Amino acid sequence: MIAGKSGAFYGVLAYTLWGIFPLYFTLLEPATPLEILANRIIWSLVVCFIVLIAARRLHQLRHISRRQALLLSAAGILLSINWLTFVYAVTTDQVVEASLGYFINPLVTVALGVLVLQERLNRAQWSAIALAATAVLILAVNYGRIPWIALTLALSFAGYGLLKKRANVPAFESLTFETLVLLVPALAFQIWLYIDGTETLTGYGLSHTVLLVGLGIITTLPLVLFGAAAIRIPLTSLGILQYIAPVLQFLIGVVVLGETMPPARWFGFILVWVALIIFTWDLVRRTKSRSQLTQLESPQALD
Secondary structure (H helix, E strand, C coil): CHHHHHHHHHHHHHHHHHHCHHHHHHHHCCCCHHHHHHHHHHHHHHHHHHHHHHCCCHHHHHHCCHHHHHHHHHHHHHHHHHHHHHHHHHHCCCHHHHHHHHHHHHHHHHHHHHHHCCCCCCHHHHHHHHHHHHHHHHHHHHHCCCCHHHHHHHHHHHHHHHHHHHHCCCHHHHHHHHHHHHHHHHHHHHHHHHHHCCCCCCCCCHHHHHHHHCHHHHHHHHHHHHHHHHCCCCHHHHHHHCCHHHHHHHHHHHHHCCCCCCHHHHHHHHHHHHHHHHHHHHHHHHHHHHHHHHHHHCHHHHC
């Protein structure tokens, strides 16, 4: 019971931190999205190395196979696309659309399971995906364009999760390798900005420097909390908690940053939320059914 409560606390805290990320990124002006991305890669790698050294797990990186290295390299590229798109959304006042990406991410993950892993969906899952697709079409008409920020975030993160699952490498070792793959272009870009005289890491005061360096901690801390939650509570519970992040991002976009929400946009988001309710209800129902079946088939149940 205590483990479950602490796991829920860690999960809520992790997703809350991910949810309030937009507020942090708004403090990083006048850094550009690319400079923010470069610093996030560099300082995240530093923090990961410190954690692995402290935990005496740095040697685990040598055990990553060639297949895992290729999968994690591809995952790193998708992660950088996800990070860059999110930072761009925040710095251009499009946080609401970014939240949409993380709302539909679970449904995109399921759709990828069908396309890539040839998994079969039940009626509830098909209904949820159909509703989400309808919502994206409605929002596309409202925006006057395809909501590419939301779709890029959802597709890149779903693809990232799929590659990570296939690689099957522990979280910190995985993130360390992914950011290590991206280190050279990140450093090269930061050095180029310095030579060009347009970098902001050292030229806008100590507080700005601390905020950019702090990207390493705010990137890895939620990951630590997420890992602690994942081993303490069921994945179903963790799956439900994941909606905390886009809800907070949505509220920040509408309430704090004052982004407009015309009626058609509200309707599109409501359709997405209905799809997520159906998806979550089906997930909980199937998890309970499997649990009851396992109990019936256990030796104790047969005694």
